Amino acid sequence: MQLLFVALLCCLAIVSAAPTTTIKWCVISDLELRKCNDLAQRSPIFACVRKENPLACIVAIKAGEADAITLNGGDIYTAGLNNYDLAPILAETYHGPSHDACFYSVAVVKKNTAFGLRDLRGKKSCHTALGDPEGWNLPIGTLLSKGVIDWGGADDKPLLQAVSEFFSASCVPGAQGQTNLCQLCKGDCSESSSNDYYSDAGAFKCLDEDAGQVAFMKATEIPASKKNNYELLCDDNSRAPIDNYKTCNLGREPAHAVVTRKDPQLAELIWTSLTSVRGINLFSSENYGGKNLMFSDTTARLQQVPPDTDSFLYLGAEYMSKIRSLLQDLPRSLSTTALKWCAVGHAELAKCDLWSGNSINPDTGNSAVECQSAPTVEECFKKIMRGDADAVAVDGGQVYTAGKCGLVPVMGEQYEEARCSIPGASISSYYSVAVVKKNSGVTWATLKGKILVILAWAEQLVGTSPWCKGSGKAVGDQAKCKANSDELYYGYAGAFRCLVEGAGDVAFIKHTIVGENTNGNGPDWARDLRSDDYELICPGNSNSVPINNYESCNLALVPAHAVITRPEIQREVVRVLMDQQAKFGPHGSDDKFRMFVSENGKNLLFKDSTKCLQEVQGSSYESFLGTDYMTALDSLRKCSTDTPALENSCTFQTCQ
Known part of the structure; x- marks a missing residue:
């Protein structure tokens, strides 16, 4: 009877959802409108909707007034928020030997200098443009998320002011009115050819001519003839050769993607309609007097995104942590006063509720731990990426999957009690x-x-x-x-x-x-x-x-099981868990609850054999798992069809 009822609902849903006969593409400029109208003439299934900016298009798509638009990473993040709930369905891949589906932001410096990424205060900086992923969003997001630039949010001061106070002088094309951020620019401070230091080429020229001491730019735009004179600043404060940008960078900007409502039939219609277009080059803007109109001009082809991939899986937790830092969306702190632990299954949730109740501070009435539940570990990862949960303890194979999605291991289970008293002891x-x-x-x-x-x-x-x-x-x-x-x-x-x-x-x-x-x-x-x-x-x-x-x-x-979280809150997670195990660990001060004991099951929340949690030295999931284990899992993924769906969503882009 239950199956019959579900089938009836499905039939009703199909009947009530009228088929889409027109794909309404949202454009944000008159030049884009010209190109879109040209597309609509050649392929009548397309129609054009003009809006003023990407956010207006996102709102229109949510309301059904438009159906699709191509967005960059920052706008994909916005589109995926709960009030819009749009999803990427097609990703651009770009010309090049490997058709990479994303690019890397790097901090470039001259070899004869001797400072690292954490030593940039007071230095002179060159940027591609205000708001550019490679020259602004990713590098500034990295400096914010790592606490190198200290910013208390818009209520404290504007972000541009915080950056202006951090660097001694800069060229940030597009930051007109911010004297210090335009001080190094050659010509004016515009995002145009009248500013010699605009764009990737301009940011590098700013560094090359000694106007600045560090250039934030796209890794692949550094002239090959000059690579040997320059180095990259890595996020661990070390340096690396220019060609090592895939392991020494300030983040990956994912490929621009076509986003729409979460409707599989609409997504398939958009895909088949775009791939059957004839008589117009979707990936060229030269006939319309602009650049990157509707799609990036460097696009080689479009690639379907794996099913059920939302914006947050597409972007990855690492990228989102930097976007959140730029938006001052609760950077480097928990989203509530409590650590939201993700419990998998009923037995774990029951133990977590007991933990939460015992973690209440009698002075404030607030819990140090709150509980979220999910049917699987993968669903926990999704909740953590969205910010609906903060942490979960998982095994090595799941650490691998979480790492592929940009989450990080922050504490490991220690199974040898003698090592619990040794600072920096290797994890079990x-x-x-x-x-x-x-x-x-x-x-x-x-x-x-x-x-x-x-x-x-x-x-x-x-x-x-x-x-x-x-x-x-x-x-x-x-x-x-x-x-x-x-x-x-x-x-x-x-x-x-x-x-x-x-x-x-x-x-x-x-x-x-x-x-x-x-x-x-x-x-x-x-x-x-x-x-x-x-x-x-x-x-x-x-x-x-x-x-x-x-x-x-x-x-x-x-490797031992590890606690997984988002990059920007790892210090807060460690702080809360250290406090909790001081109270509820094997030798804790409060015997009403024990974190590593499972009374109504086995290995609930943590392994029962755990003696303590210890902070992971370095947050890279690769270093935590170790070379041999990483090699084994990498090889296994190549010859197995059982890769978790979540991992497929996080890794389908070729640069991951």
């Missing part, structure tokens, strides 16, 4: 092992072609397997194969239980799991289990070995 790691029942006859060789699929989900096994158990309910079990604690075969202990109960022949788990769930340890289902009834199988070996031989028989050394 553990071995991933393949466990079978003793004398089962299962060896590495007999796994054959199933290995890759199983390994792809070694840490996120539930969600693909037809042998999932669910919550144990007889009928109507909505938990079956859900990637959360409601599924009895979820996680490491769940994977071992899957083996124990005969649902699977091999369990890919952490090396400590067998010991934690045998010989009198573990929950009720493990009460009568003995560790010597299980053994390990080794890659490339037909023999099996005892459980305690994990150092010589394992799949990989895996």
